Amino acid sequence: MSSELKIALVGNPNTGKSTLFNVLTGLNQKIGNFPGVTVDKKLGSCKLSDERTVQVIDLPGTYSLYPKSKDESIVFEVLADRNNSAHPDLVVIVADASNLKRNLLLYTQVADLKIPVIIALNMMDVARKTGTTINVDALASKLGVRIVPIAARQSENVQALKEAISNASRLALQEDTIEVEALAPGLIGKIREELQVDAPYVALQIAHQHENLTFLTAAQSGRVEELEREFSFHSAKSQAAETIARYNYINDVLFDTVETTNDARQEPVSNRIDKVLTHRFWGFIIFFGILFLIFQSIFAWSEYPMGLIEDLFVWLASAVQAVLPEGILADLLVDGVIAGLSGVLVFIPQIAILFAFISVLEDTGYMARVTFMMDKLMRKVGLNGKSVVPMIGGLACAVPSIMSARNIENWKDRMITIMVTPLVSCSARLPVYTLLISLVVPDTRVWGVINMQGLAMMSMYVLSIVSAILVAWVMKGLIRARDRGYFIMELPVYRFPRWSNVGLTMYEKVKAFVFQAGKVIIAVSIVLWVLASYGPPGKIEAAQQKYDTPEYSQKFSPEEIGRMKSSQKLENSYAGVLGHAIEPAIRPLGYDWKIGIALITSFAAREVFVGTMATIYSVDADDSNMDSVRDKMNNARDTETGRPVFSLATSFSLMLFYAFAMQCISTIAIVYRETKSWKWPAIQFGYMTVMAYVAGLIAYQLLK
Structure with a gap:
């Protein structure tokens, strides 16, 4: 066997296939798309016992080779087409030892494709606990395949599986199953x-x-x-x-x-637990209690590491300014790159905590129960239980969540799901919410337990889910289709979370956030710094000349004059001209021209709002001010009224605007790719923009 051996993991949903993939590949994995289709492809590399490195591909979970969705259809495509770049030399069938009869249906189909097969008999620990005894040798003899009993979550016997892969034949030796x-x-x-x-x-x-x-x-x-x-x-x-x-x-x-x-x-323990956790009344109470706990923890646990990161960037900006001579390069690095990045990277602790909780809920099997509970409610608004998967996934990012809607067979249900998923508050909104809440919501506790900031954060997430459901109900009557959807789902047994898997998920999500958002933020920060530092010929100089007159020099200190000049420079720069151009449209929402600049730049990605604020207020400040972005925004004052720019009314107006606005080019692009038409992303952008403006307007006018 060559060192270029390709291994495909194939199995039913909830058999631990992805867990085994993570155990085999560790951090050596990447995600892409299969050629020509928008289906996720998880690839990784694994070192075998003989020191060879093999490529491992985690194919989508499927119950059989007769597909019910686009994800499932790719399994037969990859296994049958020898010219496919992902076609494997060896298939590892991951089967649930506690539910072997159902799992073997897929095995018999794959075996008849005449590709070499090994069976990884997973969840042996569960089978033992439930009183199922398997004669592995006899079963292997009857099927004519190598069977390796494992427990992937505990990494039990995985080394034996690697040895079996090392010694596998490149010829299909398994017995014929049917005529x-x-x-x-x-x-x-x-x-x-x-x-x-x-x-x-x-x-x-x-x-x-x-x-x-x-x-x-x-x-x-x-x-x-x-x-x-x-x-x-x-x-x-x-x-x-x-x-x-x-x-x-x-x-x-x-x-x-x-x-x-x-x-x-006997009745499984999971069924007895489900009588409480999926109860028609108590189930929802418990679900909202878990949400409450998550958002309380996000604020309570993240404050200290966030403060350390803020201090680190303040120190870094001061160090760079001390080392580099005054000039364009120093200003670009301090006011552009460092300021922009600091405004976003400071939220890494909160994002890590959020994804840790989501990973635990998925790993324990609870997230599947939420999907089940929501099915009846979803059907009333024109969706089905499968729509919950993309919507819950939207808490992380709308792009892969919209792609996951391919599993919804019914066209109408799928289109409505795609249209409302971006309303669910994603991780890109988290930095915006956190920043604005920290400015206007006091960090106090009610009854010594309930953190007000966490409560405000939870309210934004609940609002996003409720708004998505209401919009789906409206679209149920607007989008016409005759075919009806159905919802079939197998609930996995409850398990303790595998902490290494939780850690891996946190690492992957934070890494994706840092590198994906970081690239956009650096690019936008540099462009924004240029726009904020330069303006139409002669305009900045003319605006600053009045501060060189005796009238100002006798009345104000050099530091105050410096701040005034910085403010005039920004206001008369290209960025300032752009902000002033849209200010009349956004002033009713309580936004000034500086916030207007952030609304424009954050169209690339919502989290850019924070980086833009950091850059704007860095350019606007004198060089001695190295405060964090939160301090700068907290100290910002309206030049006409002298009141705080980010008042309670303005901040909540902004949060509602970002809760509803389609401020994400990537989401627009993926909606176009999934629907094969510009009609749907145009409608989506239009209705979300109107909702954002109206919600921001009402909030500001009521709270001001």
Whole structure:
């Protein structure tokens, strides 16, 4: 076997496939898209026991090779097309040892593709606890494959799996499972002959799926259609006959290799827990209690590390200013790059805490229960339970969440989900909320427990979810479609979270935030610094000349005159001209021209608002002021009234604006790619902008 060995992990949902992927690859993984389709591809590298490095691909979870979604369809595409860049040399079937009968259906299908197979019999610890005993050697003998019993969450026996991969044959040795040729006599042989297909089962699947297979040309697909008519092939009847034949085979295999004790027939512990956690009343109370705990913790636990990061950037700015001579380079680094980055990186602790909680909820199996509970509510507003997955994912980022809506079979449900998911408060809004809440909401506790800032943060997230549901209800009547959606979901058993997996998730999310947001913020900060430092010829100089007259020099100190000049320079710069141009439209919301600049720059990404504020107030300040962005914004005063710029009314108006506004180019791009039309992103941008403006306007006018 060559060192370029490719391993594909295949399995049902909730079998621990992704956990095994993380155990095998650790931090050596990346995410991309399969060529030509918007389906996530998780790739990683793994070092085997013989020191070779192999490529591991985590294919989407599926119950069978008959796809119900775009994600599931990619599994057969990758396994059947030998020219696909992700086509594996070896397939590791990850099977749930506690639910083997259902899992073996997918195994028998993959085995019949005639690709070398190893079975990783996962969750052996769960099987033992539930009284299921598996004779692994006898089962392996009957199937003709190597079976390695493992418990991926505890990394139990993973080394043995690596050894099995090292010693695996490149020939498919597994036994035939069913008589495939009998399912479509004549047709299978003809397809194999004309399309040069090796395995009979590949030919049968081509007969079932040829209209949607990207590796077939239009002529080949048309020819398969002709052959189907010639041999009177009925896809549904063939699939039903195949399923019956496979389960007959599976029953025979499991008859004397798996034993179940009376303990396994008792009601599982997970079911008893679900009677409380998914209760029609108490379930929702518990869910909102968990949300309350999360946002209280975000503020309570993050304040100290955030203060350290703020102090670090203040020190860094002072150090750079002390080392570099005065000039353009020093100003660019201090007022542009460092100020912009400090405004966003300071929120790393909060983002890490948020994703730690989300990871724990997913790892324990609770997030699946939330999806189940929400199904009935979602159906009333025109969605189904599967819509909850993208919407909860929207707490992290709308882009992958919108892509995950591909799992929703019903077109109307999928479109409504795509249209409302960006309303759910994502991690990019977190820095904006945190900054504004810290300015106007006191850091006090009610009854010694409830943190007011955490309560305000939770309110923003609840508002975003409620608004998404209300907009979905409106769109239910506007978008017409006849087909009805359905919701089928298997609830995983409850487990203790795997802390290494939680840590890995935190690392990946923080890394993605720092590098993805960081690149945008540095670029925007540099452009903004240029726009804020230069202006139309002669305009800045003319505006500053009045401060050189005796009238000012006798009345104000040199430091005060310096601040006045900085303010005039900013106001008459290109950025100032741009801000003043839109100020009449945003003044009713309580925003000045400086906030207007931030609204424009943060269209690239919402978190850029904080970086823009940091840059604007750094350019606006004199060189001796090295305060953090929160201090600068807290000290900002309206030049006409002398009142704080970021008052309670303005700050809540801004939070509501960012809660609803489509301030994200990436989201617009992904909506276009998923819908294949500019119509839907245009409608989305339009209705969200109107909602943002109206909500900001009402908040400011009521609170001022």
